[in-house]
Amino acid sequence: MKDPRDIIIAPIVSEKSYALIEQGVYTFKVHVDASKPEIHDAVEAIWGVKVVKVNTLNRRGKYQRTRNTQRIGQRPSTKRAIVTLAAGSEIPLFENN
Secondary structure (H helix, E strand, O other): OOOOHHEEEEOOHHHHHHHHHHOEEEEEOOOOOOOHHHHHHHHHHHHHOEEEEEEEEEEOOOOOEEEOOOEEEEOOOOOEEEEEEEOOOOOOOOOOO
């Protein structure tokens, strides 16, 4: 089994993801090769919460030109996971101390 911390890379920080946190839905940047069951097990193993549903989406990297030579490069492609938790479960990601 893969290490859960290699599957979950980072939480997504945006206005839309903050609005979803109030509903018990968390968004993470995950490894490109991670499957839904692996993401499900990784979230449960790291934070000890009950996961109800996992949705994933692949985001293709944008094309960028260099300033001087006008060569075209590409940013890396990423994968996101939208994880829905059971009622009453929460992940302590962004607490105010």
